Amino acid sequence: MPFVIYVLGLAVFAQGTSEFMLSGLLPDIADSLNVSVATAGSLTSAFAIGIAVGAPLVALLGRRWPRRVALPAFLVTFELMHVLGATTSSFPVLLITRLIAALANAGFIAVALTTVTAMVDENSKGRATSVLLSGVTVSLIAGVPLGALIGAHWGWRAVFWTVAAISIPPTIAILRAVPADTTQPSERSTRHELHALTRPGPVVLLLLGALVNGATFCTLTYLAPVITDLTALSASWIPAALVAFGIGAFTGVTIAGRLADTRPTQLLAGGTTVLAVGWLLFAMNPTDPTTTFVFVFIQGVFSFAVGSTLLSQVLYKAADAPTLAGGFSVAALNVGTVIGPILGGLTLNTALGYRAPILVSAALTCTALLLGTATLARKPIHTLITGGPTAEEARGGPSPTSRRSSERH
Template sequence: MPLPLYLLALAVFAMGTSEFMLAGLLPDIASDLDVTVGTAGTLTSAFAVGMVVGAPLVAALARNWPARATLLGFVLAFAAAHAVGAVTSSFPLLLASRVVAALANAGFLAVALTAVATLVPPDRTGRALGVLLSGTTVATVAGVPGGAALGTLLGWRASFWGVAVLCLPAALGILRAVPAVRARGEATGRRALRAELAQLTRARVALVMLLGALVNAATFASLTFLAPVVTHDAGLGELWISVALVLFGAGSFVGVTVAGRLSDRRPGLVIAVGGPLLLVGWPALALLAEEPVALLVLVFVQGALSFAVGGTLMTRILYEAAGAPTMAGSYATAALNVGAAVGPALAAATLGTGVGTLGPVWASGLLVAAALITAFPLFTTVTGGGGAEAIR
């Protein structure tokens, strides 16, 4: 694989780190900018809203844009947004910078998924896409806890600067190696775009998008407010926040890896087994949060189950929206980030209730319950087959 491809993956890694790292930085941001932790949690929702809006919008607009200039513009805008966030003392400006960063992230992914095909021979395109998207997985394992650790040691602003710096090698790689060609040809014109957008009116597409959003909302509800659970309920020091995030990231890697082997052929198995286990896991985490060992084990398990079930549902979106070859990825991204926006917002509302810092964990359980209640009466529709065995 050519070096520029890995530099593009580095940008995806930086963007994934940015999206998830706030889970370990919220208490410090809230204290520094004199807002509540619940208010600081809207930074995660703002990023998700930007991704929801940006993914389909930019995927449509960038169909015929020059790839090199577009990628360079988005990665530099992403870096600039983090530089602004690192120096501001205004929470509204920090919030606005997160929206700009999310739009740049969505735009970068929309174009990069096509541009990588120009860097390798046609028979290696699949492998190249795997390298590009590995940036997100690595971010959950290393980037997120690394950003949290950097924030703990040097302050949350250092984490923002770190993300901005990571974008610079990717920008250089784009300048040196990405061809200055259009991202997509004229074959994907307005008529084709209308046909692809019409896929959103299909009931099966809408259903799997809803389920994906609910499961991801549950994931982000707890992940965003995991830091107070670690320090307050479990009574651990701040550096244990990074340990918990590492475990969640490692679990997510395991979940994606295992589910990836099954989601094409047996998605029903993943959903039927993983869904109920995920439902049980969130209340168990809330009830055992004061036991550090149990908490850390459950963080790993819930990371694995969340990404196994959520990743399988994202795959189902791509299958059901196969009639939208250039837009299906943006539909999956939008569903994912609707959940990332709604989950933290609902979780923040629970912080002022009697359950306190464990409110988000209980909210996660309710969101998974809503997904399962919706899914199981329509099981074969969700999984795309005519029976429990044939979900493909």
């Protein structure tokens, strides 16, 4: 992998820390700004909305932007929004800063995906994507728990300052590491790329991504009160739970990096099944500390293994949309990130309490499993969930049909 991909992953680490850090800060933010925990949870939804809207929008508007200029510009905007968020005492202002920071995050991810996939060979998109997304998982292992510890000792504002500070080194590194000539404008029209993205294969993948990511964030957003209210552990255990999820997520991305290019169907079908069963079992027994930490780890593994594979498969199946596929993939994942916490928040006042978001996660994943199963029933075996050519065909090998034809002759 080119060194610049790891530099971009470092920037994604800072952005991932910002995106996920609220899981451990919601109670503190709610108390500080005099809002409910459910209202504070809308900060997560606001960030996801900004990414969902911003990713395709920036991908459309920035088709010919120089990447060496766009990437650091997005990061600087991201940093400034965190400085403003750290200094405000108004919840609406904080909400707006999250939206703008998310737009900058979306623009960065959309351009970064285009950059990394353009810098590797045609058969390594899954691996390049996993390296980029490993920054997110490392943020779960190190950045988010560290943020929770900083928040516990110095308050949530100190965490915002920290995120702004750790975004500066990758900004400087990108200016030095991204070559000035990396811009590769697409010769295809916007209409052509949009048409490629609306074929059945990519559409199913995007829908699956929204559902799986919605399930992940539905529970992750309310993980702090799950740990303290249901598992009856002290708040000091929240960082440990986030570390367990982060280690699982890193493991999942690593698995996807090894298998997403060669066995995507098996990984998607098996991983989604494990996720559906895991959420149901977790909801049945969230009070035992050992069980809770085991499920947090397992769900982290398969949530990110499936999510990363879905993203890379969109890049494969929508190869005719090289500048828009990444942006729309990120948008789809974050549509789920919006839906999940909202649905979870709506169920908090039921008799199930904080158990309800876990059941919502189970329902969303079961829906994804049903959609995948329905697709399986309609498609030939080599298209399955992805609705496109096999990995062998993508690498230029013979299709099953051509092999059968050659055998007959």
